[in-house]
Amino acid sequence: KAGVTQTPRYLIKTRGQQVTLSCSPISGHRSVSWYQQTPGQGLQFLFEYFSETQRNKGNFPGRFSGRQFSNSRSEMNVSTLELGDSALYLCASSLGAGGIGYGYTFGSGTRLTVV
Amino acid sequence: DQQVKQNSPSLSVQEGRISILNCDYTNSMFDYFLWYKKYPAEGPTFLISISSIKDKNEDGRFTVFLNKSAKHLSLHIVPSQPGDSAVYFCAASGNNAGNMLTFGGGTRLMVKP
Numbered sequence A: 001k002a003g004v005t006q007t008p009r010y011l012i013k014t015r016g017q018q019v020t021l022s023c024s025p026i027s028g029h030r031s032v033s034w035y036q037q038t039p040g041q042g043l044q045f046l047f048e049y050f051s052e053t054q055r056n057k058g059n060f061p062g063r064f065s066g067r068q069f070s071n072s073r074s075e076m077n078v079s080t081l082e083l084g085d086s087a088l089y090l091c092a093s094s095l096g097a098g099g100i101g102y103g104y105t106f107g108s109g110t111r112l113t114v115v
Numbered sequence B: 001d002q003q004v005k006q007n008s009p010s011l012s013v014q015e016g017r018i019s020i021l022n023c024d025y026t027n028s029m030f031d032y033f034l035w036y037k038k039y040p041a042e043g044p045t046f047l048i049s050i051s052s053i054k055d056k057n058e059d060g061r062f063t064v065f066l067n068k069s070a071k072h073l074s075l076h077i078v079p080s081q082p083g084d085s086a087v088y089f090c091a092a093s094g095n096n097a098g099n100m101l102t103f104g105g106g107t108r109l110m111v112k113p
Helices: none
Strands: A005-007 A010-013 A019-024 A031-038 A042-050 A053-057 A064-068 A074-078 A087-094 A110-114 B010-014 B019-025 B030-038 B045-051 B056-059 B062-067 B072-077 B086-094 B107-112
Touching (some): A010 A019, A031 A074, A042 A074, B010 B019, B019 B086, B019 B107, B030 B062, B045 B056, B072 B086
Parallel strands (some): A010 A110, B010 B107
Antiparallel strands (some): A005 A019, A019 A074, A042 A053, A087 A110, B019 B072, B030 B045, B056 B062
């Protein structure tokens, strides 16, 4: 059974550009959550999608957005990149909307560097 | 406002001894707690969890204890092995939070041979 796949693994962007990251959940999983990990702020929740609808959103500016497709794959977009957006972006998938415990599994992340 | 805190950024333990990692939380709505192990540039790997209706959960060498009145949980690893060296995160989820986790800042565990 394939795990959670995040692409690309590494990315370098320039300030002011925009970036799109992709997450393919485990087959059959319908919920995808995104997290940002930075040395200063630790692991912080960005948003969660279930059945193509955003269910929860963390405390991030509107430059951070996401979407989920009918096959449960999800993308997150960051516009007008800032140096502080440099981070490891992680996604996690789970079976349903019933909360943590339903096989909540993380991908290996996308390392974004903004220069 | 950090709702989940791991006050020890690092811990060093001798192989074969017990490792105790601690975590405190402030939000009374949290009802499910998890511990994850993480290596650099990889996603967190689930270790063990505990529901707020329990005070202890055991899985092999890993045991998690929950003290709800103190809003404190701990992870015990016995015996510790060099392969346990990693960063450990505790995380919490609330009843109405869906699939959202609030993480502590992590503790780096080093197990010396």
